[in-house]
Amino acid sequence: MNGTNIKWDDLQFFLAVARSGGLSPAARATGSSPATLGRRMRTLEHDMGRELFIRHDRGYELTTEGRTLLSELTDVEARIVRLTAKTDDATRPLVKISAGTWTALLLLNSLDTLTGTPADIRLRFVSAEEVLDISRREVVIGFRNRRPSDERLAGRKLSRVEFAPYARADAPRKWIKVLADTPSARWLDKTIGKDAVCEVTSPRNCLDLALAGRGLALLPTFIGDAQPELERAGATIPELTHDQWLVTHQDDRHLPHVRRTLDRLADVLAGQYHHVKRDSAV
Template sequence: MNEKNIDWNDLKLFLAVAREGGLSAAAKSTQRSPATLGRRMYELERSMERELFIRHDRGYELTPEGKALLDELTLVEHQIHRQTTPTSQSARPLVKISAGTWTTLSLIKNLDMLAGSPPDILLRFVSAEKVLDISHREIVIGIRNQRPKEDSLVCRKLARVEFAPYATKSAPDFYIKVMADTPSARWIHNNISSNGIVCEVNTPRNSLDLALESKGIALLPTFIGDAQSQLQRVGNIVEELSHEQWLVTHHEDRYLPEVRRLIQRIGTALDQL
C-alpha cells in the first residue's frame, strides 16, 4: 500500500459509504454526490491496493478487507473522539448498553450501582430485542442470549434465564400475547390457541403491565415475575425457553477503564437475579 497516495479525507467518506451501505444514503450525510463518492471509493481502493466493496445494484457490500478497514477506522475514530473531547465533557464517559426488555428493566433498577457513587459513567440504555452491532460500535456492551461467534468480541457468562407464566389471583385464565420476534412470544403463538388469548400487545413490557392489572397471564422471566409481589406463578417453568445469558463487548473496548468498571458492576447486578 502506498500511503503517500492516500487522501485521508477519503477514509472519512469510506466510513459513510460503509455504514450507509451505498452511495445515495452516504451522499446525504457527506453532502457529496453519489458520482463523486463512487469515484473517490475507486481511488481509495487503488491507493490502498485493496478491494473494499462488492458493488451491487442495491448498494455497496463490504469485502472482508473492507470490514477490517471499517473496524480499524472505527477504533481510531473512537480514540480521536476521546482525545479531543473537552475535559468538562469527558469527566463522565458515555457507555451504551444494549439488552432486551426484561434485562434492561433489571439494569435500570440498579442504575445507582451501575453509574457509580459518585457517578463516574454516563449510561445510555438501548432496549432492543434485536442484536446490535458491537464490532462497529453501535453499542459498547451487549447482553445477549447466545455466545457470540465473532473473533473481535469477548464475553462473560451471566446467570441462567428461565421463563414461567404469571398472573394475579383474580386474573382470568387467558394469556396476553406479545407480537414480537422473541422466543417467548413465539412459544405463546405456537402453544396457545386464539381462544386462550385475552389480548395482544406489541411490546413485552405491556404484558407485565396487563398482568399487574389482573387482565391475564403473562409469560415472564422468573427474575421479573418473582420480583412482583402482586403476581404468582400459575404454571411450571417452560424449559425450552431457558437459556444462558452473555455479557459481550469488543476485545479492545474491554481495556477502557469505564468499560472495565461497568462490566464488573453489570455482572454483580445480573448474577444476583
C-alpha cells in the same frame, strides 16, 4: 504506498464506508454523494497500493487489508476523540442498542451504570421484539437468543433465560395473553388458544395486569422474580429456555465506546441475574 498523497478526508470517508458497508449509507452519514465516495475510495486504494474493499451488489465488504486499516484508524480516531473531547452531551458517542421488552426494562434500572459516571456515552434503546440488522448498522449492539451465524458479527454469551408463570397470591389462575411474534407468545397461544382473561399487544401490559392481580403472566424469571408482589405460579417452561447473546459488528467491537458499553451491559446483567437468583424464594 505514497503517504504524501493520502488526504485525511479520504481516510474519514473510508471509515464511513467501512462501518456502513456501502456507498449509499455512507453518503447519508457524510453528506457526500455515492459517486464521490466511490471515486475517493478508488483513489485511496491507488495511493495506498492496497485493495481495501470487495465490491458486490450488497455493498462494500472489507478485505483483510481493509480490516487492518479500519483497526489502525479506529485507534487513531479514539486518541483524537479523547484529546478533543468536550463534556457536553452532543459530543458523547451515541450507542444504539436493540433489546426486547424485558431486557430493556431490566437495563433501564441501571442507566447510570451503563452511561458512566460522569457519563461518557449516550444510549438509545430500540425496544423491539423483532431482530434488527446489526450488519447494516440499524443498531450497534443487539441482544439475541442464539449465537450469531454471520461472520461479520461477534457475540458474547450471557446467562440462560428461563420463563415461568407469575401472579399475585390472590389473583385468578387464568392467563393474560400477549399477541406478539415472540417464542413465549407463540407458546402461550398454542397452549391456551383463546382461553385468556385478557389479550394485550404489548408484553409490558401483561406484567402490569399481573401486578394488578388480574391473572397469570408468562414472564422471564429475571423479571418475575424481581417483583415482590408476584409469586411463581408454576414451573419454568423448558421449551422457552435459551441462552442470551450480546452481539455487535466485528468492525465495531474494538471501538472504545462500544467496548465500554459491551462490558457494562455484561456486568449489569450478570449482577442482576445473580441478584434475582439469590433472592428468589423458589
